[in-house]
Structures are given as C-alpha cells and as structure tokens.
Amino acid sequence: MSKVLVHTTVLLNEAVTALHINSKGVYVDGTYGRGGHAAKILESLDVDGRLVAIDKDPSAIQHALTAHQGDPRFKIWQGSFRDFPQALLELGLAPTIDGLLLDLGVSSPQLDEAERGFSFMREGALDMRMNPALGLSAQQWLMQADEKDIAQVLWLYGEERFSRQIARAIVKARASESIATTVQLADLIAKAVPKREPGKNPATRSFQAIRIKVNQELDDLEAGLKASLKHLKSGGRLAVISFHSLEDRMVKHFMREHATPPRLPKGLPIQAIAMTPPLRLVGKGLRPSEAEVEVNVRARSATLRVAEKI
Template sequence: MTTTMAEHISVMLHESVDMLVTDENGLYVDGTFGRGGHTRLVLDRLDKGRMLGFDKDPVAIAHGKSLAQEDSRFSIVQDSFANMVAHISDVFGVDKVDGVMMDLGVSSPQIDDAERGFSFMNDGPLDMRMNPDKGMSAAQWIAVAKEKEIADVMYQFGEERFSRRIAKAICEYRAHTPILTTLQLSKVVAEANPAWEKGKNPATRAFQGIRIYINNELGDLEVGLDAAAESLKVGGRLVVISFHSLEDRIVKRFMKLKAKGPELPRHLPIRNAHLDIKFKTIGKAIKPSELEVSDNVRSRSAVLRVLERVSD
C-alpha cells in the first residue's frame, strides 16, 4: 500500500514543536521520523539550524531520504533513537543538541498497511516489526515461544488480564495449525477472551503486548530517554508524546527523577542543592484538544511531556 503524507496526522503537532524549538539556529533530533510531520514543521521554524531524524522503518527512511534531498539541513538514520549519541556526534560533529523529539508507538501508516502485520482489523502476514528486515517476526516468535512467555508478554506489555487463558488457546491452536496471519491470531485471541471491553477490539491488548515485545519498544525507550537527556545542552528540551500508560509511566517517572532527584527519607539532612539537579519539567502534561480528538480519534490517548536541561 502506498502511503502519502495526507494519510498520517501528526499528533499535537504545533504544541510539540512550539515546546521543542528554542533557537532557530540550533541542532535538533527527531527520534521517530515516521512521515516527517514534526520534522517538517521544525525545519520551517529553523534558519541555519539542522535536524537529524531516526526511524527503524524502511518506508519512513525512504520518506526521510526524499526530504533530505529537498532540504540539506536534514539528515536521516535508519536506527533506533536509543543509539542517538553516536549518530549525533557523526552527523553534527558535536555531542550536544538544542532539542530531542519523540513521538512514540506505532504510526498510522504502519497500522493501516495490512502487509506490515500490526492490524487486528485487516488480514496480513503476522510480522509487527518496525524494521521487517531485522529480527524475529511475531509469527516466528509465536511459533516457538513457550506458553508462559506468551502469557507474560501479553500481561506485562499489553496489560491483558486474561493473558494465561489466551496464551493457552494460542498454543493449542498452533499445535495443529501455524499462526501466520493477523486475522488468525485476532480470532484465536477473541475467542479466548471471556470479557470484551466496550468499544475496544478484544485483540487490542494482546497485539499491543506482542508488538512492544517484538520491537523492544520499552527497552529502547528507557535507553533513549537517558541518551536524549545527556545529549541536551543547557536550555535544550526533550519533548515526548506517549500513547499508552506503559510508555507514559516510564516517561513521567524518568522526567520526575531528572527534575527532582531520587526519593529520599524525610529525616535526611539533604537539600536540593546537594542533589545536583540539572533538569526541570516544563509545565504540566499536555493532552490533545477536543477538536484534535474529533478530527483524529487515534490522538485521544496521547500525552505530551517536556523536560529541559538547566545546568551542565
């Protein structure tokens, strides 16, 4: 399926870029390029500034290379944002930047293209990899994973409370028929799920858990947040948009720790000055407007958080 820019709506586009860009001649990183919605607006705001984009998805990389040909201020790298430190040095020749943007999760074009295997609504090969040229696909993993591992993945990463029951059904089904397509898996999950949530496909949580596991999304996020914070110069900002509670919990906890330091017993004679706090959070968490949610229902769960470096 050919995907155009019009088919992907960047969530909280102006809010995030307003928070990110503080210097029109600065250096910026888009850790999740996607179709370049955020990057293009950042470039519109820059004068002599430059932008570096990251993505695992080869289709996104193709869009990024096209943009790089249009605008010499932009470069794109096919890699996880968890590895940004080395690439920032290689591309910019320095180790500090003015801002890092992360728009987490799976993108609309990835969901809508059945061939990518993310959708439980449209049939396609059960892949789910952000980079389909690397690593084990969801079908390959489901074919060999033990029942307990499948249950743990759906419970930990999908918050699926019927994970054990669903994992057992998956293993019983695969014993006589390989699970190779998204609708096969979706059907097995739906039939094993005894309590469907109103307004939510019964396969939603199982698919989320498997996708996050296959792509190591939360592991990459934890490493990437550290890398981004350490790559900021004084006044530089980390802007993150998350879409589900697991992501947002990690982002919120990380930013709180950076801005306030570790939780210590009240009786200890330690002041903030002793903690060497180098960051602060900017404002409260931002959520999409009612108008944006009405225009793009996939934005409804989004949360935007901002962290700023205040000292070296």
C-alpha cells in the same frame, strides 16, 4: 492505482512549540514517521540549524529522503532513537543537542498497510516489525516462545487480564498449524477471552503487547531517556508523546525522578550544586484538544510531557 496512505501528526504545534527552538540549534526527531514534526521543526531553523531524524522503518527513511532531498539542514538515519548519540557521531555532529522529540506512536501507514501486520482489522502477514529486515517477526516469536513467556508479555506490555488463557490458546493452536496472519491471531484471541470490554476489540491489548515485544519499544524508550540526560545541552528540551499507559508512566516517572532533588540526611554538609537535579519539568502532561481528536481519532490517547535540562 495504489491507495495513498495519509498520516496526521499528533500534537504537531504543541510538541514543536515545547522544544523552544533555537534557530541555530541541533535537534533530533527520534521517530520521523511521515515527517510532520520534522517539517515543522525545519520551519524554525535557519541555515546554521540542524535536524537529525531517526526511524527504524525503511519506508519512513525513503519518505524523508524524498521530502527533504537537498536540504543541508536535514539528515536522516535508520535505527532506533535509543542510539541517537551514535547517529550524531556518524553524521559528524557534536554530541550535545538542543532538543530531542520522541513520538512513540505507530504511524498511520504502518497500521493501514495490511502486509505490515500491525492491525487486527486487516488481513496480513503477522509481522509487526518496524524494520522488517531485523529481528523476529510476531509470527516467529509466537511460534517458538514458551507459554509462560507469552502470558508474561501480554500481561506486562498489554495489561491483558486474560493473558494466561490467550497464551494457552496460542500454544494449543500452533501445535497443529502455523499462526501466520493477523486475522487468524485476532480470531484466536477473541475465542480465548471470556469477557469483552465495551467498544474495544478483544485483540487490542494483545496486539499492542506483541508489537512492543517484537520491537523492544520499552527497552528503547528507557535507553533513549537515559541518553537524553547526557546529550542535552543546558536549556535543551526533551519532549515525548506517548500513546498508552505503560509508556506514559515510564516517561512521567523518569522526568519526575530526575527533576527532584535527592533526599539527604539533615545536617549533612554538601554543596548546593550537588543537590540540583538534572531536569526541570515544563508544565503538566498535555492532551490533544477535542477539536484535534474529532479530526484524528488516533490522537485520543496521546500525552505530551516535556522537561528541560538544567
């Protein structure tokens, strides 16, 4: 009998409340996952409301088709959330929306399915792709990338201080054998790291960095944030849940930059409308409650940030 993999949605009520849902509005759930946020959004939509859910992962697409089959308010589209304007076009919807929700975390089924290669805790093929049919797998990338490029990815995306040592060890190891499994890579990293952080597996930062690289996650985030400026209606909300400092810094800086009026020289004649920024911040970064973290430890690093289109 196959194991049922359960995903607990992080900041479920907080994120959906932050969207300030109009029952007749059009919303985009940019990372469907296992549909927790999507189901909650649908509870607030009437027959005229619409929800477009997006995900790269074919298993998430299948889950959505099964869970919401026959609901005319719901559409699922496979791809990156950066391309949500294309999804709206292909689905015959207007190009402007009332809200965009991005949950940037990896879903529990992805982590728990060893064959997906996301977790260093489980033996599996070294894949890490959200969509296994597209792009290079983690194994393919590690086997062909330059040592300098590997070190740079580990440093930039994983903030791994031993990036050079790990990259050197990977290049040395691959000369004699293929680095094909998660445990093989995790063991290699553990041997290359001279010091360990208490309570943290030495492979944590490297696995994060490689996953981000393979799936172009930060590129997608940057493009998706920029697209939100053009496609959110006035009063529309952008809500983003991030799980590590790189993502959160990008989101925070984007929102602050576009919620701050431009600085202009004194005495320059200019209309007030030209000084109005496109966004306004809605509250501060919100973290999960102690009660939520106690139930779902994977929520502990989450931060929700919200902005509204002016």
